[in-house]
Amino acid sequence: MSFHSFTGTDTYLAAPELRDSVNVASALEKPLLVRGEPGTGKTVLAEAIAENLVMDLLTWNIKSTSKAQEGLYVYDTVQRLNDARFGDKDITDISRYIKYGPLGRSFRADQRVVLLIDEIDKADMEFPNDLLHELDRMSFFVHETGRQHTARFRPIVIITSNNEKELPDAFLRRCVFHYIAFPDKAEMEDIIRVHHPDVEAELLQQVLLRFYWLRDLPEIRKKPSTSELIDWIAALRRGGVSTDVIESELPFLGVLMKRENDLEAVMAAHRRGRIN
Amino acid sequence: MFVDFFYHLRGYGLKVTITEWLALMRALAIGYSRADLHVFYNLARCLMVKREADFDNYDRAFASFFMGVENHFDISDELLEWLSNPKLPRELTDEERAKLQALDLDELRERFKEVLDEQKERHDGGNRWIGTGGMSPFGHGGEHPTGVRIGGAGGGRSAVQVATDRRFRNLRSDRILDTRQIGLALRRLRKLGKDEGPEELDIDETIDSSARNAGEIDLVFRPPKRNRIKLLLLIDVGGSMDPHTLLCERLFSAAHKANHFKKFEFKFFHNCVYENLYTDISRWKGEPTSRVLKRLDHTWSVCLVGDAWMSPYELTHTGGAIDYYHSNQVTGLDWLRKFRDRCPNSIWLNPEPLRIWNAPTIHLIRQVFPMFELTIDGLTEGIDVLRGIRPNRALAA
Numbered sequence: 061m062s063f064h065s066f067t068g069t070d071t072y073l074a075a076p077e078l079r080d081s082v083n084v085a086s087a088l089e090k091p092l093l094v095r096g097e098p099g100t101g102k103t104v105l106a107e108a109i110a111e112n113l114v115m116d117l118l119t120w121n122i123k124s125t126s127k128a129q130e131g132l133y134v135y136d137t138v139q140r141l142n143d144a145r146f147g148d149k150d151i152t153d154i155s156r157y158i159k160y161g162p163l164g165r166s167f168r169a170d171q172r173v174v175l176l177i178d179e180i181d182k183a184d185m186e187f188p189n190d191l192l193h194e195l196d197r198m199s200f201f202v203h204e205t206g207r208q209h210t211a212r213f214r215p216i217v218i219i220t221s222n223n224e225k226e227l228p229d230a231f232l233r234r235c236v237f238h239y240i241a242f243p244d245k246a247e248m249e250d251i252i253r254v255h256h257p258d259v260e261a262e263l264l265q266q267v268l269l270r271f272y273w274l275r276d277l278p279e280i281r282k283k284p285s286t287s288e289l290i291d292w293i294a295a296l297r298r299g300g301v302s303t304d305v306i307e308s309e310l311p312f313l314g315v316l317m318k319r320e321n322d323l324e325a326v327m328a329a330h331r332r333g334r335i336n
Numbered sequence: 337m338f339v340d341f342f343y344h345l346r347g348y349g350l351k352v353t354i355t356e357w358l359a360l361m362r363a364l365a366i367g368y369s370r371a372d373l374h375v376f377y378n379l380a381r382c383l384m385v386k387r388e389a390d391f392d393n394y395d396r397a398f399a400s401f402f403m404g405v406e407n408h409f410d411i412s413d414e415l416l417e418w419l420s421n422p423k424l425p426r427e428l429t430d431e432e433r434a435k436l437q438a439l440d441l442d443e444l445r446e447r448f449k450e451v452l453d454e455q456k457e458r459h460d461g462g463n464r465w466i467g468t469g470g471m472s473p474f475g476h477g478g479e480h481p482t483g484v485r486i487g488g489a490g491g492g493r494s495a496v497q498v499a500t501d502r503r504f505r506n507l508r509s510d511r512i513l514d515t516r517q518i519g520l521a522l523r524r525l526r527k528l529g530k531d532e533g534p535e536e537l538d539i540d541e542t543i544d545s546s547a548r549n550a551g552e553i554d555l556v557f558r559p560p561k562r563n564r565i566k567l568l569l570l571i572d573v574g575g576s577m578d579p580h581t582l583l584c585e586r587l588f589s590a591a592h593k594a595n596h597f598k599k600f601e602f603k604f605f606h607n608c609v610y611e612n613l614y615t616d617i618s619r620w621k622g623e624p625t626s627r628v629l630k631r632l633d634h635t636w637s638v639c640l641v642g643d644a645w646m647s648p649y650e651l652t653h654t655g656g657a658i659d660y661y662h663s664n665q666v667t668g669l670d671w672l673r674k675f676r677d678r679c680p681n682s683i684w685l686n687p688e689p690l691r692i693w694n695a696p697t698i699h700l701i702r703q704v705f706p707m708f709e710l711t712i713d714g715l716t717e718g719i720d721v722l723r724g725i726r727p728n729r730a731l732a733a
Contacts, residue, residue: 080375081382084363095388137547144551232386233355239388241504278582 071254072101072108075247081238082109082216088236091177091195091217093227096240099285102220106176109216116173118215120162126183128190131163132200155205163191167198167211175215181222188231196234243286245272255290259297266303267293270310274317279325284316291315338415341401345384348397356384364415365444373402389712391504399500415448522590525565525597525719536560565722566599566635567591568628568679570613572642573604575658580687583710584641587685599636603628607646607658608668609675625671629678637722638675638682640705644698645688651697672704681728683718685710702731 066082068074074082082105085092094102110117120131136157143149150156160168166175180188194200195217199210219235221227243251245268252264267289275283284292295312305311310330317323338361345352360383377398385394541556569591571584588602603613603623612622632638649656651668676682684705686693693707701707706721706729708714720726 077378080378084379084382087366088359088363090359093386137544141547141551229351233353235386236382237386238382239391239504 066109066112069108069112072104072111073247073250073254074105074108078105078238078240081236085236086216089198089214091219091235093219093221093232093235093237094240095221095237097242097283097285098222099287100240100242101286102240103176103178105220106174106178106218109218110174113174113216115171115216116169117176118162118166118169118173119176119178121178122180122182122187124182124184126187128187128194131161131177131191132194133161133164133202134159135204155202155207158202158205163194164200164209166215166217167194167200167209169211169213169215172213173215175217177217177219179222180219181227185228189228192231192234242275248286248289251286252290252293256293256297259293262303263293263296263306266306267296270306271316274326277325277329279329280317280322282317282319282322288316288318341380344401345394345397348393350385350390350393350397352384359383361415362444365448388504395500395504522719525567525722563596563598564635565597565637567597567601567722568632568636568638569600569602570609570638570640571602571604572607572640573619574606576607576643576645577687580643580710583687587641587710601628605642607642608650609640609671610657610664610668611666611671625674629674632675632678634679634681636679636681638679639718639722640672640675640682640684641710642684642686643688644684644686644693644701644707645695646697648696648700651700669700669704672701676704676730681722681724683708683721683728685715685718690714699731704730706730 066074066079066086068079082092094105096102106117106119109115135154136159140151140154140157144151162175163177166173197210198214199208201208248268248271249264252259252268271284271289271292274280292312292315295315296306299312301311310326313323313326317326338357342352342357360380363379363383380398381391381394385391535557536559538556538558541558542554545554545556546552569588571588573581573584577584591600591602603615604619605613606619609625611625613625613628614620614622646658647656650658651672654665654667655663656667657664682705684701684707686698686707687710690709693702698707706718708718708721717726721728
């Protein structure tokens with residue numbers, strides 16, 4: 061048996077534990093459920109896997125109104141009705157009006173693909189349960205045409221969740237689970253060097269010091285994430301801010317903190333001089 | 337050994353099921369094995385632990401199980417032994433038995449032997465198997481062309497040592513919560529009921545139905561569904577509650593933002609409820625408690641938040657109120673009972689941890705209201721009481 065071995069890519073650094081989890085999920089043909097703080101690269105993971113293993117990526121972005129059925133297929137009755145009124149199209153072939161969703165397309169693909177089910181917790185509480193059967197069997201039945209579609213190549217399914225809602229136990233049992241912890245300082249350095257390869261060491265150290273100090277402030281409601289840090293560094297460099305100014309003034313803080321209360325809290329803490 | 341590990345995990349409160357455990361056996365048998373406990377640590381975790389809140393328990397279980405045996409532990413031997421003599425956990429359900437049959441242990445055993453043979457031939461330099469010095473992408477401390485090792489476990493430390501670090505302690509769900517978590521917990525607080533009033537036109541169903549009906553318009557109506565929860569939040573402020581201000585603020589702001597209640601009101605009190613309830617934290621503006629009570633009925637739920645820590649006379653004596661100028665005619669305990677009688681579906685949330693609930697006043701109040709810790713678990717339990725899916729039980733007097 062050959063494993064598709066995911067190793068990470070040039071721009072996506074995957075920790076060994078994460079790589080193991082991806083490969084186990086792929087080998088056991090079980091969905092991989094990825095959880096973690098916003099900005100820890102959950103969504104990008106699927107793109108990295110697709111790039112690394114040279115597979116197509118299908119994305120299903122879940123919204124609060126998403127229904128499990130939409131992921132498989134939708135029978136476009138309105139289109140058929142519309143066509144029937146003018147009589148210029150063949151409306152006897154119902155399969156023409158079956159529109160496959162991302163899940164359905166991933167099962168019908170003629171090679172192995174990566175399917176990303178993004179932010180599954182956005183949907184209704186029952187949503188994951190509605191997917192159980194299809195994810196288990198990797199097949200579905202189209203009632204309108206009476207046809208069964210079974211995946212010839214079981215896709216690598218990556219499911220992300222921000223933990224907005226507890227997911228049902230029955231669903232969790234069927235998944236491989238990985239929690240992406242927020243990167244520590246050393247990991248963050250590596251990540252930043254990917255995005256800013258030529259960043260000055262001194263600036264980087266200063267910025268990281270402020271960033272982790274800031275995240276640790278108890279009064280912050282929304283902690284800044286990796287992507288915001290990367291933006292902040294870009295802003296600081298473009299603004300030509302020197303390292304001692306970063307120390308004394310925390311410039312361009314708005315890039316990091318998006319909420320007024322948080323901004324004020326940081327400024328207050330900074331004035332109190334809690335940095336050391 | 338494997339079965340013992342399964343029970344060991346369950347002993348630590350992890351809800352591992354046979355399905356998950358069998359997935360682990362399968363993963364080991366198709367090659368994710370060898371003697372590397374690091375790999376086993378992660379493998380077992382990603383297959384059997386599905387909430388980061390449980391990671392800490394897993395670490396504790398793992399460390400205590402493998403402590404001492406880590407150096408002479410060979411997963412391959414253990415697995416081969418298990419596969420030739422599969423001792424199963426007791427109490428299998430039919431569904432699980434069927435899964436086990438589908439797994440086909442004989443085939444697994446054969447495959448695993450192949451894996452082992454191949455491994456003997458070409459390990460240390462092979463690139464397929466998990467090994468500490470190999471080139472496999474699964475390994476640790478190894479060398480992989482594209483793998484950039486960042487942080488995480490390793491660096492010559494054993495898996496047990498890593499587990500004893502308890503890196504995931506802060507993710508435990510029995511710890512204090514933030515606004516968002518409270519908001520999520522409160523979202524559970526809904527009792528959907530069919531509302532009175534005119535039915536609503538279900539547009540999607542109407543279109544669908546008309547289309548199926550060959551274009552003849554077919555209107556579909558449905559009764560609207562709305563949350564019926566009416567919530568009154570009473571928060572203790574000042575004095576011994578000061579250390580909990582931030583937490584109470586969070587609860588308050590989460591509840592205030594939750595717009596799914598049919599009705600929501602909040603009031604403040606100091607230590608115990610007496611004749612007046614306050615609408616501001618500094619307790620200047622108030623409203624007679626009796627008037628608040630009159631507005632309530634059994635369809636309301638009252639959620640009191642406080643440490644319930646006071647001098648007993650503040651609860652049991654008339655004139656016992658903590659504020660000097662205030663002389664109450666009705667005892668605090670009686671006021672609380674009035675709330676309970678008016679709204680039986682009520683709870684008390686206590687920001688102090690359960691282990692120090694030993695003040696006499698806490699005991700008295702628990703005889704009136706069921707009391708829960710203000711943690712994710714406690715809040716969830718409390719909300720289940722309000723939703724009526726968990727029995728509403730105060731302590732017996």
